[in-house]
Amino acid sequence: MEKYNVGYWNEMDSKEEFPQEFFKEFVGSGFGSILIPKEFGGAGLGTKEASLILREINRLGGNSYFVHGQYYNLALLNKCASQELKERIFPEMVRDNLLVLSLALTEPEAGSESTRITTFAEERGDRYVINGRKVFISRVDRTDFLVLVARTKPYNEERKTEGISMFLVDMRQLKGQVEMRRIRTMSNTDAYELYINNLEVTRKDLLGKENDGFKCLLRCLNAERIMIAAEMVGNTEYFLERAVDYSRERRVFGRPIGQNQGVQFPLAQAYMELMTSSTTLKQALDLYETSSDERSIGTFANIAKFKATEAAWYAGNVAMDVYGGLGYARDLGIERKVRETRLFLVAPISKNLILADIAHNVLKLPRSF
Incomplete structure (x- = not known):
């Protein structure tokens, strides 16, 4: 680095x-x-x-x-x-040094309701023929293998997760079955929309069991949320270290700006948010590596991702305030990191869905959807 x-x-x-x-x-x-x-x-x-x-x-x-x-x-x-x-x-x-960088789950019409995906894998002997459309799939132009989520049974309102299967696709062997369109975003995300046309995979490419892939999907999504929480803790540390150093050095009206409580208090709060999110991240990691209860792991993964992203977003805006106009300049890197942080307030799971998950599954309140 x-x-x-x-x-x-x-x-x-x-x-x-x-x-x-x-x-x-x-x-x-x-x-x-x-x-x-x-x-x-x-x-x-x-x-x-x-x-x-x-x-x-x-x-x-x-x-x-x-x-x-x-x-x-x-x-x-x-x-x-x-x-x-x-x-x-x-x-x-x-x-x-082959790569498995991309998970193809999200679809334009399904969004956060992952069980509503319509990309379908039709069974033909020992093979599946897959057709569908995915959106906001990152790094897919750089990966050797793609984890692809599709339905092998139509959606059933009574058994929403049934019929979801996961496949590992060797992207090196494709010849036009997956078309890509670059999506320009607020930060540098290398994201694409995918059009899947008669893509053939074998039964040996299944991840987990046919029609029962949702359990494996949860394992992947929980790991993703925990890792993103770690990244956001890193962003919080970056913002805080830079802002504290600058507040010690920058002098206005004859003294360091860090001597002013208007600067001290937001930085102190950012530090407390960092400590809270770091502790929650550790709990989520410990549970992920020692427990087989995906429900509990998912709860802590969601909490860790929520708290760490909130902490990073707060610290980023504090750093922008501490630096003043300089923080708005691209060469410094603060504004870039703020843009990169903003994505994770809504992805890969939004704040409101995390709150709903806690309300429904931890507090046992009536379901809102």
């Missing part, structure tokens, strides 16, 4: 480019395969170590958005890929 400093990430953002140089060195150094078990040549580490890496990238001014898909998708593969599939892809992933 000393080599890939704030100036590098600002340039990638300005040009809306994938950080290829950083990514090549990151993966080439072995960071891409840390979650792959040792028996296949990986480091055999866990979600906690992956989260620490993502947190540190963001704390030092980078944007771990470009690499986090590799980690939460590998967490999914460790849990739900068959032994045969692991033996087929894991050694190759380690040897050739």
Whole structure:
């Protein structure tokens, strides 16, 4: 990260480019395969170590958005890929630094109601033929493998999660079955809309069981939310460290601006938010690595993601205030990090859905939907 400093990430953002140089060195150094078990040549580490890496990238001014898909998708593969599939892809992933960066779940009409997806995998012998449309699928132009969520049974109002299946798609073998359209966004997200036309996969490409893939999907989404919480803790640390240093150095009316309570109090509150979100993140990570209760893991993953994102958003705006007009300048990096943080107030799960989840499933209040 000393080599890939704030100036590098600002340039990638300005040009809306994938950080290829950083990514090549990151993966080439072995960071891409840390979650792959040792028996296949990986480091055999866990979600906690992956989260620490993502947190540190963001704390030092980078944007771990470009690499986090590799980690939460590998967490999914460790849990739900068959032994045969692991033996087929894991050694190759380690040897050739292959990537599984993208999860294709979201659809234009379904949005946050994931069980309403309409992308359909029709069974034909030992194969499935998949047709559908996905939106806001990140890094799909850079990945070797795509985790694709589709229905293998039509939607049933009484059994909403039944009929969802997950597949691992080898993107290197495609010839026009997946069309991509770039979506320009507020920050540099490398996001795409996908049109899936008669894509063929085999039964061996299934992740988990046919029609019962929602359990595996939860495992992936919980890992994703926890890792994003770690990234947002990193962003909070970045904003706070920069703002505190500046408030000590910047002098107005003959004294440091950090001597003023109008500056001190927001920074102190940002620090308390950091401590709260860090503690919640640790609880979520501990539960993820020791429990098989996806319901409880999901609750803590949601809380960690909610609190960490709120903390980062607050700290980012405090930093903008502390820096004044300078914070608005692109070269500093503060405004870029604020834009990058804003995404996670609504994705991959919105604040209101997290609040509804706590109300319905923890407090046992009547369902609002």
